[in-house]
Amino acid sequence: MGIADNLAQVKHSIELAAQDANRSSDEVELVAVSKVHVVETIRPALEAGHRIFGENRVQEAQGKWPALKEEFTDLELHLIGGLQTNKVKDAVELFDVIETVDRPKLARALAKEMEKQGKSLGVYVQINTGEEEQKGGCLLSEADELITLCRDELKLNVLGLMCIPPAAEEPSLHFAFLREIAKRHGIEKLSMGMSGDYEAAIRFDATSVRVGTAVFGERVKA
Numbered sequence: 001m002g003i004a005d006n007l008a009q010v011k012h013s014i015e016l017a018a019q020d021a022n023r024s025s026d027e028v029e030l031v032a033v034s035k036v037h038v039v040e041t042i043r044p045a046l047e048a049g050h051r052i053f054g055e056n057r058v059q060e061a062q063g064k065w066p067a068l069k070e071e072f073t074d075l076e077l078h079l080i081g082g083l084q085t086n087k088v089k090d091a092v093e094l095f096d097v098i099e100t101v102d103r104p105k106l107a108r109a110l111a112k113e114m115e116k117q118g119k120s121l122g123v124y125v126q127i128n129t130g131e132e133e134q135k136g137g138c139l140l141s142e143a144d145e146l147i148t149l150c151r152d153e154l155k156l157n158v159l160g161l162m163c164i165p166p167a168a169e170e171p172s173l174h175f176a177f178l179r180e181i182a183k184r185h186g187i188e189k190l191s192m193g194m195s196g197d198y199e200a201a202i203r204f205d206a207t208s209v210r211v212g213t214a215v216f217g218e219r220v221k222a
């Protein structure tokens with residue numbers, strides 16, 4: 001099957017999962033995760049009308065997206081991978097949404113850079129719900145403080161919360177955690193769910209699912 005078929009199938013599954021949860025599928029956006037894939041692989045998704053994409057590395061995205069952004073002016077590009085402060089300038093220039101704000105230093109650097117560039121990107125606060133050492137995201141115990149810093153002090157446009165559950169665990173507990181924290185702060189959006197668990201995430205009120213493999217196929221690293 002081609003990319004356009006995959007995309008249609010994922011969108012259909014999103015619809016069914018939303019129905020199942022008594023939700024409207026309009027409430028669930030699909031971020032097509034195109035990391036590792038080349039422009040020729042991404043293009044069919046664009047030609048099928050898809051406009052929201054996710055990349056996890058700033059440098060890789062810089063090599064693929066500036067030209068596509070000129071061609072498809074209504075693109076929305078999400079950064080879904082860890083961001084180092086020395087890449088903040090480039091990230092603010094290229095991306096529309098940063099989903100991985102996970103520490104005060106990064107939040108402050110983003111606020112400063114957005115002001116400098118006269119932009120207000122949407123951001124998500126990433127929470128490491130599984131408290132995994134190798135994973136990005138703030139700890140559960142730091143979440144309230146970081147959200148408050150981003151919103152109230154730095155005046156960042158906090159759209160929602162994001163998490164990546166541990167691969168080996170039942171993700172539902174993590175989806176429920178994220179929803180709980182969002183509720184406590186009156187935050188509306190939840191970015192959670194990937195190829196293997198996006199339907200489950202939708203049952204826990206995900207408003208944004210980040211799906212790579214199910215759209216573009218397996219990622220093969222050279």
Ligand SMILES: *Cc1c(COP(=O)(O)O)cnc(C)c1O
Pocket residue numbers: 033035056080081164193194195196210211212213214
């Ligand atoms: C790669 C990636 C995804 C997509 O994963 P798939 O299993 O290929 O759907 C989602 N979110 C993040 C943060 C990723 O890095």
